Amino acid sequence: MTAEFWRSDALPxxxxxxxxxxxxxxRPHTHDRFSIGLIDAGESSFTGASGRAVELRSGDVLCIPAGHVHACNPEGGRWEYQMIHADQTWIRRLLGAAGPEAGETERLLGAISVFRVPGLHRRFDALNERLFAGGVPDPARIGDELRNGLRRCARAVPLHREAPVSDPETSTRLRAVIARLRDDETVPTLDELAELAGMSRFQLIRAMKRTTGLTPTSWRHDHRVNAARRLLREGGTLAGVAAELGFADQSHFHRVFRSHVASTPGSYRA
Known part of the structure; x- marks a missing residue:
């Protein structure tokens, strides 16, 4: 099985x-959508923002909320996996943000969870088979199947759960740094960012790693890759996306995108 992406105008x-x-x-990265990962074959290692490694095996299912840093990499040899990405606001509506299911929904959307639950992989695998089967998907049926699978996740005990670090004071001090990394078309220096936060360069790096799981440079790359994925999904050209996001050239765009997505921008767009 080679890398393969599925999208449909019927289910944007x-x-x-x-x-x-x-x-x-x-590389450690985030997704701008809620993600469901399925390990089909082989062994791999999962790490979140904490850096703690968790060994994954065939049949495991991961639920990764939008914006949560993670990386999954093979433990030698060949591995096969599937990833389903869904708009997180849509997922919240599917699961119910009020009533008796609200607490389950917030737990699922509040932390990365790894599940080793009999039958769970098979449920999402069948859903993905339906998507890749061709033809126009039935949004109502797909929504129902996704809701039922995620509700089972929400009620199961995870093998591993990793919530983001909560440090309001540091997050406040980093707010201007994040805004500069996100919005500045130029590449701000570490000294400039440290001054914005009122920290030394080394304090800034440690604070960013502790609160986001990424260094300032890695955070900027990750943000731009997620923006690139969105623009490519919307039909943007490779050259246009690279220029809009401030990459030095298409070769630089290609390298950074591939290190986060393990696929070229052209393959992702196709």
């Missing part, structure tokens, strides 16, 4: 991927 809230990789390494 959803995209999916099936992939087989050998020694493909993802």
């Amino acid at each position: 809230q959803l995209e999916s991927r099936r992939s087989c990789r050998e020694v493909a390494c993802y």
Whole structure:
């Protein structure tokens, strides 16, 4: 099985991927959508913002909320996996943000969860098979199947759960740094960012790693890759997206995108 992406105008809230990789390494990254990962074959290692490694095996299911740093990489040899990405606001509506299900929904959307639950992988695998089967998907049926699978996740006990670090004081001090990394078309220096936060360069790096799981440079790359994915989904050209997001050239765009997505921008767009 080679890398393969699925998208449909009938369900713009959803995209999916099936992939087989050998020694493909993802840098720590985030998704701008809620993600469901399925390990189909082989062994791999998951790490979140804490850096703690969790060994994954065939049949495991991961639920990764939008914006949560993670990386999954093979433990030697070949591994196969699937990823379903869905707009998180849509997922929240599907699961119910009020009533008896509200607490379950917030737990699922509040932390990365790894599940080793019999039958759970099979449920999402069947959903993905339906997406890749061709034809126009039935949004109501897909929504029902996704809701039922995620509600089962929300009620299950995870093998591993990783919530983001909560440090309001540091997050406040980093607010101007994040805004500069997100909005400045130029590349701000570490000294400039440290001055914005009122920290030394080393304090800034440690604070960013502790609160976001990424260094300032990695955070900027990750943000731009997520923006690139959105623009490519909307039909943007490779050259246009690279220029709009301030990459030095298409080669630089290609390298950064591939290190986060383990696929080229052209393959993702196709």
